[in-house]
Amino acid sequence: MSKVITRFPPSPTGFLHIGSVRTALFNYLFAKHNGGVMFLRFEDTDKERSKKEFEADILEGLHWLGISYNLPDEPHQSRRTEIYKKHLVPLVERGLAYEAEPANDNSGKKVVRFKNPNKTVTFVDLVRGEVSFDTTELGDFVIARNMNEPLYHLAVVIDDHEMGVTHILRGEDHISNTQRQILISEALGFARPEYAHIPLILAPDKSKLSKRHGAVSVNEYRAEGYLPEALLNYVALLGWNPGGDPSRRGQAEAEREIFTLDELAQTFTVDRIHKGGAIFDTEKLKWFNHEHLKKLSDEEYARRLQDFMGKPCAMNLVPLLKERAQTLKEAADALGGGEYAFLEDTITYEATLLTQGAKTDAETVKKHLMKVSELLQPIDTPNFMKETVQEAVFAYATAEGRAHVLWPMRVALSGKEKSPDPFTLAALIGKEKTIRRIEEALRKL
RNA sequence: GGCCCCAUCGUCUAACGGUUAGGACGAGAGCUUUUCAAGCUCUAAACCGGGGUUCGAUUCCCCGUGGGGUCACCA
Numbered sequence: 001m002s003k004v005i006t007r008f009p010p011s012p013t014g015f016l017h018i019g020s021v022r023t024a025l026f027n028y029l030f031a032k033h034n035g036g037v038m039f040l041r042f043e044d045t046d047k048e049r050s051k052k053e054f055e056a057d058i059l060e061g062l063h064w065l066g067i068s069y070n071l072p073d074e075p076h077q078s079r080r081t082e083i084y085k086k087h088l089v090p091l092v093e094r095g096l097a098y099e100a101e102p103a104n105d106n107s108g109k110k111v112v113r114f115k116n117p118n119k120t121v122t123f124v125d126l127v128r129g130e131v132s133f134d135t136t137e138l139g140d141f142v143i144a145r146n147m148n149e150p151l152y153h154l155a156v157v158i159d160d161h162e163m164g165v166t167h168i169l170r171g172e173d174h175i176s177n178t179q180r181q182i183l184i185s186e187a188l189g190f191a192r193p194e195y196a197h198i199p200l201i202l203a204p205d206k207s208k209l210s211k212r213h214g215a216v217s218v219n220e221y222r223a224e225g226y227l228p229e230a231l232l233n234y235v236a237l238l239g240w241n242p243g244g245d246p247s248r249r250g251q252a253e254a255e256r257e258i259f260t261l262d263e264l265a266q267t268f269t270v271d272r273i274h275k276g277g278a279i280f281d282t283e284k285l286k287w288f289n290h291e292h293l294k295k296l297s298d299e300e301y302a303r304r305l306q307d308f309m310g311k312p313c314a315m316n317l318v319p320l321l322k323e324r325a326q327t328l329k330e331a332a333d334a335l336g337g338g339e340y341a342f343l344e345d346t347i348t349y350e351a352t353l354l355t356q357g358a359k360t361d362a363e364t365v366k367k368h369l370m371k372v373s374e375l376l377q378p379i380d381t382p383n384f385m386k387e388t389v390q391e392a393v394f395a396y397a398t399a400e401g402r403a404h405v406l407w408p409m410r411v412a413l414s415g416k417e418k419s420p421d422p423f424t425l426a427a428l429i430g431k432e433k434t435i436r437r438i439e440e441a442l443r444k445l
Numbered sequence: 446g447g448c449c450c451c452a453u454c455g456u457c458u459a460a461c462g463g464u465u466a467g468g469a470c471g472a473g474a475g476c477u478u479u480u481c482a483a484g485c486u487c488u489a490a491a492c493c494g495g496g497g498u499u500c501g502a503u504u505c506c507c508c509g510u511g512g513g514g515u516c517a518c519c520a
Contacts, residue, residue: 011520046519103518111518128450137448142518152520176449176515199451206512234457241458255459255468274458276451277513284457284470324482357480394478406479418481
């Protein structure tokens with residue numbers, strides 16, 4: 001088999017969105033799996049809507065995601081007019097296309113129509129099998145605004161041919177475009193590439209995912225603190241899965257869900273692409289994100305978080321953050337907001353909070369807090385760690401009733417209704433501050 | 446509406462004629478070092494309907510039904 005060449009041809013008329021990401025990903029994975037390459041090109045024949053700003057965004061997004069690609073000599077359709085002309089002119093000369101009525105742009109130039117042979121086009125879709133269309137209803141469709149300005153269908157066919165594209169994996173919304181493109185391709189005498197139409201990513205209402213459904217741009221997910229590997233992992237499993245071993249009940253591979261980009265490339269095959277659309281579920285994306293976040297080493301986590309919020313994060317907080325935050329934004333918010341206020345020099349809270357969850361009266365709480373302070377005194381400052389603090393207090397807490405002792409202790413250290421456990425807290429703020437806060441709590445009672 | 450595509454728990458999905466229809470997210474319950482989170486255990490939850498084919502259909506075929514896509518001098 002000749003070398004596999006796929007392509008990702010966005011039109012720079014909007015920010016890189018989730019649907020495009022999956023299309024790019026599938027083309028990337030398919031090429032990579034087969035030792036081929038993926039070309040990127042910009043379909044900017046619509047000069048009105050195409051913007052450099054969007055091009056930059058798409059490039060930036062792919063870079064962030066870690067999806068690599070090859071660039072043709074000239075990736076802009078708008079600058080490939082000579083190439084299109086080279087094929088268009090003979091097409092007209094041979095009577096397979098013709099200049100018709102004037103364009104409605106007042107240029108006086110005539111549009112170019114394709115001479116439809118009115119036949120049935122049948123192609124084998126790699127995911128759907130045989131698909132046929134009766135092209136008669138298409139009529140002699142327009143393929144160029146004029147001899148110098150090709151329209152989408154013409155440009156696509158010529159580009160795919162010029163770039164040697166062997167496999168076209170694209171959204172199912174293009175399936176009915178295929179008939180036109182095959183007709184043009186045949187008239188031009190080009191070899192027909194393989195087609196694979198992948199199911200659409202749907203919104204919760206089952207319609208095609210679009211802006212009106214909320215976040216669709218990768219920028220938004222990036223800003224929400226999602227990891228590129230999580231986004232890719234999740235989106236890869238929308239409409240595709242690695243399958244399992246049918247001979248075994250466990251279905252090992254099919255039950256695994258966390259994959260790296262390389263692992264996806266190793267297992268990716270078109271025959272496991274689904275036919276039906278898949279609804280995009282942010283809750284599950286969050287879970288994937290948390291899983292990938294937990295896989296990061298503490299150092300890497302700290303680096304990513306710093307990149308995300310623009311300032312460093314203390315290393316000793318990383319394990320805690322990793323466990324509690326599903327996204328980098330949640331981690332950053334927790335750090336910046338109230339949740340980690342216990343790290344500050346002073347904390348403020350209502351005295352009633354100390355007894356609120358303690359299931360006992362203020363006098364008892366006072367007694368326990370004094371005892372806790374006393375139990376912690378003997379621990380050397382360098383030895384003041386989660387384990388040693390717990391060891392010092394735990395037997396007493398168990399004997400007296402854990403809620404009675406531990407709740408006030410935790411509130412004294414955090415000043416919050418919800419927080420990490422008191423031992424973790426104590427270790428994080430250190431002996432000096434721990435003792436001081438217990439004394440402050442005592443004064444409140 | 447024409448044409449095309451699709452159909453397993455609420456959601457993502459496994460199964461490639463024979464299973465107690467499995468897993469994951471989410472939900473509910475419980476456990477754990479109080480709270481929250483995490484973790485662990487358990488529970489509820491699906492083959493769209495009707496005909497065939499077959500000894501046997503979630504699986505193959507047909508017809509319904511439902512959903513989606515597309516019908517530009519946009520891509």
